[in-house]
Structure formats: C-alpha cells, structure tokens
Amino acid sequence: MILVTGGAGFIGANFVLDWLAQSDETVINLDILSYAGNRENLASLAGDERHLFVQGDIGDSALVTSLLIQYQPRAIINFAAESHVDRSIHSPEDFIQTNVVGTFRLLEAVRAYWSSLQGEVRQNFRFLHVSTDEVYGSLAKDDPAFSETHRYEPNSPYSASKAASDHLVRAYHYTYELPVLTTNCSNNYGPYHFPEKLIPLMIVNALAGKHLPVYGDGQQIRDWLYVKDHCSAIRRVLEAGKVGEVYNIGGWNEKTNIDIVHTVCELLDELRARVDSKSYREQITYVTDRPGHDRRYAVDASKIERELGWKPAETFDTGIRKTIQWYLGNQGWVANVQSGAYREWLKRNYTGRVV
Numbered sequence: 001m002i003l004v005t006g007g008a009g010f011i012g013a014n015f016v017l018d019w020l021a022q023s024d025e026t027v028i029n030l031d032i033l034s035y036a037g038n039r040e041n042l043a044s045l046a047g048d049e050r051h052l053f054v055q056g057d058i059g060d061s062a063l064v065t066s067l068l069i070q071y072q073p074r075a076i077i078n079f080a081a082e083s084h085v086d087r088s089i090h091s092p093e094d095f096i097q098t099n100v101v102g103t104f105r106l107l108e109a110v111r112a113y114w115s116s117l118q119g120e121v122r123q124n125f126r127f128l129h130v131s132t133d134e135v136y137g138s139l140a141k142d143d144p145a146f147s148e149t150h151r152y153e154p155n156s157p158y159s160a161s162k163a164a165s166d167h168l169v170r171a172y173h174y175t176y177e178l179p180v181l182t183t184n185c186s187n188n189y190g191p192y193h194f195p196e197k198l199i200p201l202m203i204v205n206a207l208a209g210k211h212l213p214v215y216g217d218g219q220q221i222r223d224w225l226y227v228k229d230h231c232s233a234i235r236r237v238l239e240a241g242k243v244g245e246v247y248n249i250g251g252w253n254e255k256t257n258i259d260i261v262h263t264v265c266e267l268l269d270e271l272r273a274r275v276d277s278k279s280y281r282e283q284i285t286y287v288t289d290r291p292g293h294d295r296r297y298a299v300d301a302s303k304i305e306r307e308l309g310w311k312p313a314e315t316f317d318t319g320i321r322k323t324i325q326w327y328l329g330n331q332g333w334v335a336n337v338q339s340g341a342y343r344e345w346l347k348r349n350y351t352g353r354v355v
Contacts, residue, residue, distance in 0.1 A: 001026045003073040005058050005106065006080030008033060010193045011130070011227055013041035015079065016051065018231040026050045028071050030064070031080070032057045036194045040336055059102040061109050068113040075126045075238060076110060078103070081162065085134075088158035089291055099161035100168070103129075107172050114178060128181045128238050129169045133223070133248065134159035135184065138294035145223070145298035148184070148246045155292050173244045181241045183234060186250040186299040190227030190319065191326040194337060198257060199320070202264045203327045204334055206280045207272065212265075216289030218258030221296040225251035226319035229312040236310045247308070250299030253316040263316075267324050 002019075006012040007029035016027050026049075031037045033055050045051040052071075056063045058080045080102065082088065082095045107127075114125055136146040137153030152167075154160040172178040193200040202212050233249040241247060255263075265280035274280060305311045314322070327334065 001028065001071055001073045003028045003030065003067065003071065003076045005030045005076070005078045006037070007031050008037040008039055008041055008053075009079060010036065010041075011188055011230060012079035013038075013192050014190065014227045015077065015231045015234060016042065017044065018228060019235070020045065020048065020050055022235075024050060026052065026071075028067060028073060029053045030056055030058065030067065034082075036196075038192075038194075038337060040333060041192045057102065058106040059097070061105050064106060064109040065112065068109060074121070074124060075128065076106075077128045077130065077234065077238065078106065079130050080106075081130075081165075082158065085156045085158045085290070088156055088161070092157035092161075095157050095161040099158075100164045103165040103168055107168060107178070111172060111176055111178055126179050126181060126238060126241075126243070127169070128183065128234065128241075129166065130234065131166050131182055131184045132159065132162050133184050133186050133250070133297045133299050134294065135163040135166055136297075139296040139298055141221070141296060143296075143298075145250070145300040146184075146248060147300045148248055148303055155294055170244075179243045181237055181243065182246045183237055184246060184248050184299070185230055185233075186223035186225045186297060188225050188227045188230055190323050191330075192333070193227070193323075195334065198260060199264065199323065200327065202261050203268070203324060204338070206265065206268050206283060207328075207331075210283065211285040212261055212280070212283045213285055213287045214258055214261055215287060215293060218256060218261065218286065219295075220257045220293060221254050221298065222257070222260075223250045223298045224253040224255055224260070224316055224319075225249065225312065226314040226322075229314055229319075232313070233304060233310050236308050237304070240308050242307075247304045248299045248301050249304060249310075250301040251312050251314070251316065251319075252301065254296075254298050255316065263320055264324065267321060271324060272328055 007016045008031035082098045088095045135152050135154050136150045152163045154163045169180050173180045189199045195201050195204040205212055237247050268280050
C-alpha cells in the first residue's frame with residue numbers, strides 16, 4: 001500500500017491512474033481539493049477498492065498521522081503543492097503555507113511513523129518528494145542544462161517555496177536518516193492539465209475563439225515532459241532509486257513558448273479547423289511579461305538514464321498530439337473545471353488576471 005498526496009491534481013492524478021493500470025497495490029490518495037484538485041480526474045476509479053480517497057491537507061498533522069497508523073503504507077509520494085508562478089506572485093502566502101509549512105508537517109508525521117517501524121518494513125520504507133527544475137533558477141541560452149548538483153537559485157515565490165521544501169526533505173534525511181528520494185522535473189504537459197498553464201490554456205482559448213496570450217516576446221525556453229513519462233520515471237525512482245539521492249526528470253525537448261503556441265495552433269488547424277478556415281495563429285496576442293520571468297530551463301536527465309535505465313518514451317511531437325486529442329475528446333472535463341464555482345473561487349482568492 002502507498003500513500004499519494006496531491007493525487008487529484010494534474011501530475012498526481014495521472015500517477016494514480018497509471019499506478020492502478022499496472023498494479024493491484026492499493027493507493028491512499030490524500031488531496032485537499034483546492035481549485036486545481038479535481039475528483040473528476042479520478043472518475044474512472046469510482047468503485048475501485050484499490051483507490052481510497054481522503055479529502056484533507058498535508059498540513060493537518062492529526063489527519064496524516066491517523067492515515068499512517070491505520071493504513072501502514074510502505075511508501076509516500078508527495079505531489080501536494082501550490083504550483084503556479086503567476087499565483088505565487090500575487091498571493092505568495094498560500095505557497096509558503098502549503099509548500100513549506102505543509103511539507104514540514106508532513107515530514108514530521110512521516111518521521112514519527114517511520115521511527116515506529118521495525119525490521120524489513122522500516123528498511124524498505126521510502127518518502128519520495130516530487131519537485132521542480134525551477135528551484136535551480138534560470139539559464140542563459142548557451143548554458144549547460146541543470147544537473148542534480150546545480151546550485152539552487154529560485155527566482156519566484158513558487159520556486160523559492162519548492163526549494164525550501166527540497167531543503168527540508170534533504171535535512172530530514174541527513175539529520176534523522178529518513179529514507180527520502182527527491183525528483184526535480186521539467187515542465188509537464190498532458191491529460192488533466194488545469195487550463196491556467198501554457199499548453200492547456202492555448203488549447204482551451206483557441207477553441208473558445210479567445211486571444212492566445214503570450215508573455216513578452218515568447219522566446220522563453222522550457223524543457224517539456226509528457227506527464228505519463230514523468231509518472232513512469234517516478235515509479236522507477238521509487239523502485240530502484242538510491243536513498244538520499246536527487247534525480248532530474250526531463251523530456252529532452254527544449255522549446256520556446258512561441259514555438260509551443262505555434263505547434264498547438266497547427267495541430268488544431270489540422271484536427272479541429274476554425275469554421276472560417278483561418279489559422280488559430282490569428283488569435284495570438286503578446287501581453288506584458290510577468291515579473292521575474294525566468295528565460296530558460298533545461299534539465300539534464302542523464303543521471304536517471306545512466307543509473308536507473310529510464311528515458312522518456314514520448315517525443316514532443318507524439319506527446320503534444322496525444323494531449324490535444326485528449327482535450328478535444330474531453331470538452332466536458334474542461335467545462336467543469338471552468339465552471340461558475342471555479343470562477344467564483346478565483347474572484348475570492350486570486351487577484352491576478354482571470355483569462
């Protein structure tokens with residue numbers, strides 16, 4: 001049995017779905033169901049006894065402790081995080097509470113649980129912390145990609161909060177010998193991605209006839225990783241990763257933001273043409289860049305390939321086509337996450353631009 005935190009969000013839900021597609025091992029899924037956590041992501045698991053969903057906060061020490069005692073998981077995979085840079089700029093306190101305080105409280109509960117274990121069960125226990133390449137800061141165009149030994153230089157409240165959580169995880173290993181693993185991934189894309197991030201926002205806005213807002217000159221570079229590849233990498237790290245180690249997970253797909261938008265438009269032109277036969281590119285509009293926008297991220301994923309034998313199965317061309325086809329076939333999901341209730345939540349909790 002494993003415990004997954006944040007398992008109703010984008011990456012977490014994909015991980016739970018992939019896990020149960022390949023294993024009968026039970027998943028306890030703890031998620032607070034904030035705006036980006038969606039039970040509908042897990043609808044296909046309704047009635048599946050291998051999936052036990054609990055609505056709750058990783059910062060709720062009593063709840064986490066009770067789950068650990070009741071279910072005795074052999075591993076914890078921590079996806080729970082606030083993860084949107086724009087939101088962190090407008091409302092940084094939420095990120096400190098979840099990503100720093102929440103991770104600290106989760107670690108404390110896990111440490112107490114692990115300390116109570118004996119023998120082989122204690123020896124085999126793992127805490128896998130899922131993080132981001134944004135903790136490393138920004139790269140110049142010709143700089144080598146981030147390796148696991150790159151210094152931390154976070155540039156937004158989001159990345160600073162994730163860097164803090166990474167440091168806590170490391171400290172709990174070296175101070176208390178908690179058996180931890182950390183992964184730092186590049187930009188994910190794929191099914192169930194909440195439509196505030198670049199790729200799903202472009203798809204959803206294009207189909208709705210809205211502007212496709214591109215920050216600044218659109219030349220920011222990211223390494224793109226198909227979410228199901230990320231899930232397979234996490235499974236591999238959990239299975240064979242060395243305790244205390246960090247593994248970068250990337251897709252070897254560096255693209256500028258404007259190239260991503262152009263690709264989305266071209267595929268939509270092919271798969272769901274506009275009624276006026278014009279290209280979706282006509283909807284692109286450039287908007288004022290956000291503060292502190294990192295120019296380039298790139299992940300060197302050679303360590304996980306060399307030591308654990310993992311590499312991505314999807315190219316960007318195959319992954320982005322699958323992603324767009326998924327959104328075209330799941331318009332009901334999109335409508336639900338953009339419901340009136342969601343927009344009311346934004347008005348109450350988010351002071352940034354609502355697209």
